[in-house]
Amino acid sequence: MARFGILTSGGDCPGLNAVIRGTVLQGTSVHDHEYVGFRDGFKGLVYGDAMDLDRSVVRGISQQGGTILGTSRFGPYVEPDGGADNIKVALERLGIDGVIAIGGDGTMAAANRLLEDGIPVVGVPKTIDNDLKATDYTFGFNTAVEIATEAVDRLRTTGNSHKRCMVLEVMGRHAGWIAMYAGVAAGAHAILIPEQPESLEQICEWVTSVRDRGRSPMVVVAEGFKFPDMDEAHSHKGMDGFNRPRLGGIAEILAPLIEEHTGIETRATVLGHIQRGGVPSAWDRVLGTRFGQAVSDLVADREWGKMVALRGTDIVRVPFSEAVGHTKTVPLEYYAGSRAIFG
Ligand SMILES: Nc1ncnc2c1ncn2[C@@H]1O[C@H](COP(=O)(O)OP(=O)(O)OP(=O)(O)O)[C@@H](O)[C@H]1O
Ligand SMILES: O=P(O)(O)OC[C@H]1O[C@](O)(CO)[C@@H](O)[C@@H]1O
Ligand SMILES: [Mg+2]
Numbered sequence: 001m002a003r004f005g006i007l008t009s010g011g012d013c014p015g016l017n018a019v020i021r022g023t024v025l026q027g028t029s030v031h032d033h034e035y036v037g038f039r040d041g042f043k044g045l046v047y048g049d050a051m052d053l054d055r056s057v058v059r060g061i062s063q064q065g066g067t068i069l070g071t072s073r074f075g076p077y078v079e080p081d082g083g084a085d086n087i088k089v090a091l092e093r094l095g096i097d098g099v100i101a102i103g104g105d106g107t108m109a110a111a112n113r114l115l116e117d118g119i120p121v122v123g124v125p126k127t128i129d130n131d132l133k134a135t136d137y138t139f140g141f142n143t144a145v146e147i148a149t150e151a152v153d154r155l156r157t158t159g160n161s162h163k164r165c166m167v168l169e170v171m172g173r174h175a176g177w178i179a180m181y182a183g184v185a186a187g188a189h190a191i192l193i194p195e196q197p198e199s200l201e202q203i204c205e206w207v208t209s210v211r212d213r214g215r216s217p218m219v220v221v222a223e224g225f226k227f228p229d230m231d232e233a234h235s236h237k238g239m240d241g242f243n244r245p246r247l248g249g250i251a252e253i254l255a256p257l258i259e260e261h262t263g264i265e266t267r268a269t270v271l272g273h274i275q276r277g278g279v280p281s282a283w284d285r286v287l288g289t290r291f292g293q294a295v296s297d298l299v300a301d302r303e304w305g306k307m308v309a310l311r312g313t314d315i316v317r318v319p320f321s322e323a324v325g326h327t328k329t330v331p332l333e334y335y336a337g338s339r340a341i342f343g
Helices: 016-030 042-047 084-094 105-116 141-162 177-185 200-212 250-262 282-300 332-339
Strands: 003-008 034-038 050-053 098-103 121-125 165-170 190-192 218-222 266-270 306-311 314-319
Touching: 003 016, 003 042, 003 084, 016 034, 016 098, 016 282, 034 042, 042 084, 098 105, 098 282, 105 121, 121 282, 141 165, 141 177, 141 218, 141 266, 141 282, 165 177, 165 200, 165 250, 177 190, 177 218, 177 332, 190 200, 190 332, 200 218, 200 250, 218 250, 250 266, 282 306, 282 314
Parallel strands: 003 034, 003 098, 098 121, 121 306, 165 218, 165 266, 190 218
Antiparallel strands: 034 050, 306 314
């Protein structure tokens, strides 16, 4: 009987459990597969730390946030125990025929390297940031947008009551999809994204024009937003597990600047990991389940080096090369269209 190992890697994301369930149900009922789950991302793969995944283990998990397997930013090549040779030994010991890596662009890059080193591996794209180019949408994004939109709606009522300018910071390292969708959905007066620097003068002009017609300005800013004179996004929290700057905090810089330049009392809120945790939306559960079922079919066909993806309404198979090294950013024409009605 064919046996496959599943891992979740990178930041967690609502819908991961729906993928795990969809894979196990499709694989066990349609293909007669067996599955195990590696704990804590590539760490479990490197150390052969795995748990059995059968129908009873995945029962009722689609509606749970996070991942029952745990996740991490541990790399499969981390010394002293990582590397393809060691992983091959672990896979052989556990009797595993192939690996399903569920993760973002970094996870797909790692999986691609493992593939080149002879490990049979396929991928499932996940990220709340929706910045993976090879798929139209990733699960988790819809949930994050719902949470961020509700946050904007709530900030508006308190902002209106006090006649304050409210600034909400959402996630988005290189791509401002969450900021764009939540900002447009909630009718924000300015949306600031990593793709398009905006000057403080321009932001204050939008804020002032809102105030001048008797409204309370609402600004949504992505964590990766930069003023024109910034080379890198704001970071003051050190590095993450993969040695990249941890972002977050640009709203705390922006709010006092707006207050100083416009005279409008301004407050900042950083939404943070609230937008990544908790129950997935129905849409994300459906996409996660479809991805899970499709990746079970993919390993049944032994099409290593591919990732499942959403194109239009279809689930398709794309090579890792399409998913690695290309960030799906907000098109500048789309931003320009939205920007035309800021203020
Ligand atoms: N080019 C690479 N070669 C080997 N390992 C890599 C590479 N890129 C990333 N990794 C490993 O894969 C892990 C997961 O990648 P990353 O932290 O970028 O998250 P992700 O999968 O992109 O998800 P998200 O960005 O949504 O949190 C990294 O922490 C790192 O250990
Ligand atoms: O604090 P963590 O878990 O390292 O993750 C933060 C990052 O994760 C992401 O949400 C992607 O999952 C980015 O937008 C953000 O910069
Ligand atoms: Mg990533």
